[in-house]
Amino acid sequence: MGVLTDYFRAPDAGAVVAFLTSSEAASPVAEFDGVEAKSIDPHVVLGLLVAVAAGEPYQGLASRPVWPATPEPTGYPDDGDPWADGPWVFELDTRVRDVIADVNEVTAVVTEWARAEEVGGSPSDWEPVVGELVALAGRARSAGQRLYCWTCL
Template sequence: MGVLTDYFRAPDADAVRRVLERTEGRSPLSGRQPAFDGVRSKGLDPHVVLGQLVAAVREVPWEVDLVGEAPVWPPGPAPAAGTVVDDDDPWATGPWVAELGDAARDTLAGVADGDVPAVAARWARAEELHGAAGEDLQPVVELLVGLARRARADGESLYCWTCL
């Protein structure tokens, strides 16, 4: 089973929730007219894999809260850590959307074009990328950096929609 992860920018969490309510939780990037500007991806979870990219840019070790995430979807409060939820609970089944920290957005937005190959090569060393080559990751880095730059320029935040 693969994990779908779509990254997008939006003015605020309320705008994201309105779109998700209207589309019954489908990705804001789906359909002929995406609701937001974004990057479709697979398996790039924000917590670990995107966190590894942020660590590669900063040239620091990965840490648990490197990206900084705040839950946006499903509706209602997120269950407390360690809470067991029913199998049919939206917090167990998804999809989920998290607002990413502005520091992570700004880190990605600050990558110079000439630094992308080196960043991709450092990111490729992450165990979670299963030996991917830096040159294969370079287009993904370019897309995420571009998205982060546009978000920062427009005063928007980055979000990640995740579905199993």
């Protein structure tokens, strides 16, 4: 089973929740400006990208869940609970957006990032999607918007 991840920009979490409420969990990339980024999860793999781009050790990412719109369970969710089945959407901290938007040398960043065991693969395979993420982050910053990650099994 693969994990799908899409990154997109939106004016605020309310707009994202309104879309997801009316769309029956379709990817927000259909509605918002975004990038399909399969396998770049919003916690570890994107966090490693931000660490490399910022020139600092990996420390995790600041994000908050905005979907499902129900309270997050304190334990493992029951079958049928939207927290068990997804999709999930996380709002990323503006620092994440800004660090990604500031990447000038995509090739150099991707070359170092792809060395991580959690990333793997050839830098040439990753360079196009990272380039798209850099451009998306730049558009989000210019528009005063946040970045979000939609994840689905």
